[in-house]
Amino acid sequence: MLPRLLAPLVAGATYARLLHLLVGWIFAGVVLLVYPGTYQKSLGEILAGAVWLDTVLLALVALIPAARRAEGVQARLLLVPDREEDIAVEPSRTWADRRRTAGWLIGRVVLGSVIGFATVWGLTPAFNLLTGPHGLWYLPLAPALAIGYGWLVVWAGRLQLVMAARLLGPSPAERLAEAELRAERLLERNRLARELHDSIGHALTVTVLQAGAAREVGDPAFVAKALEVIEETGRQAMEDLERTLVLLRESPAGAAGGAATEQPGVDQLPVLFDTARAAGSQVEALVDLSEGKLPGVLSRESYRIVQEGVTNALKYAPGEPISIRIGVRGGQLELRCANAMSAGGGVAARNPAAGARKGGKGLRGIRERATLLGGEATAGASQDCSGEWVLHVRLPLRLGS
Template sequence: MEERAEQLLERTRIARELHDSIGHALTVAVVQAGAARAAGDPAFTERALDAIEETGRAALEDLERVLGVLRESGRPVGGRPVLTDAGRLLESARASGATVDADLTGPLDTVPGPVSREGYRILQEALTNVLRHAGAVPVRVRVTVEDGTLGLEVRNPFTGPMPARGRGSGLRGIRERASLLGGKAHTGPDRGDWRVRVELPLG
């Protein structure tokens, strides 16, 4: 039973990994392709194709890594991105038309591996949701490391309909990741914005 439980947990984690990585890449590709078609500008189209290519390559690397883990059950998970790699997420969102105001403070390189990896995926999912549901809007990203806690907040203007409670695997995945690490996650409208706020303990 313990072995079966471990297998189920691993499958759930892999499903989240694929959802976050591949979902982000497809969202960027769709947004970039639509923007390039609407712009009718060869230079913009070239930049959009570059962004699609770069994001697609990163997603393929993630896919190969996850498939390798599935093929070899004893193989350790390695090479997963961490918060010090967050720059590529921010640039990907900017390349898709979002105006990203980012403030990353504190020693990100000292964040424990599991927390840093899950923090990266949470940030990725939050930015993907902005692009998917709000489009090219201003986004504020705040990541802090202080007092034994990793804080992560993503805000963007909120003008759409209220999502049904409990719907959406992305938001559910954010809450699950935070809970597994003993942290807290809050998602929803806040003072005219849509806000994702996560706090994860470092020890």
């Protein structure tokens, strides 16, 4: 019990907070000596004059934007908060910030004055009891007074810390802006993760299929073609990786929209289909976008969705035909990617695990892309007993509608 009672009294944070409190008392004392002074004045007149002048001066100081920053830095150093971000070190930007700063300054001086007077009136009697000509039975009162004063300082310091968090901490608007910034950063990281998964995953799938086929076939011409596809796919993957790294580094060149950050759109789909054909799958593609060019973001996201659909087909049903349909219907862009789940004598038939889809990161990324664009995505076995796996995505042509 006694260690718990004395532990806060010997903590370094308690004395740092006491110093912070006494600074406010010293300010009040200096103002008191300058005006109204103490000569031939009653206690009420002295206190009234000091309170009035303190309030005016502190309100004027709070108008200075840098005052909030200075108080925040000092509070972080001396009040020893558990989380420094609870006390802001930004200058005042709005009138609400200035009002809160004024409230903090006035509250700090008032609380500091209370502790200052308690220091004089509390410790002085304790010292007199230890050194004065009193009986021995007075001695236990001295540590009792000292401990009482110590706990008053502890609670005053904690109250001061709460005040700092409320009045110097981020405003509700700042907290909302910070939360929105964190959400935007999280969405950006998720987007970059999807880009890496889709582009690198597609490249690795094609590379593995080409290498395996070249080893089995053994035809020099086929091997040469497979190596050419692997080289081209690897080069595209390196470009995608470089674009993503530019965004991660927040490079000014990338922000300027240079070639390093240019992402493929629907106009690059023929290259994607050629890569799939080179991997051994027949691709039948029908792209009907006669109503005009797609918006940039819709074009880029559509490419990634189709790329992931083709990658899944190559991964889970290698060698099976892939059917791609892209068109505009009812004011929506529709993307459909279908492939046979198994076929007699085909690669998928020889590999039972090839037709199993686990709904992993790729399909989840497609759904996230569709949702962010205001659309929807479905994936699964066809309901018409055709033995196909179908990915169907609908996206509004007007984003935000």
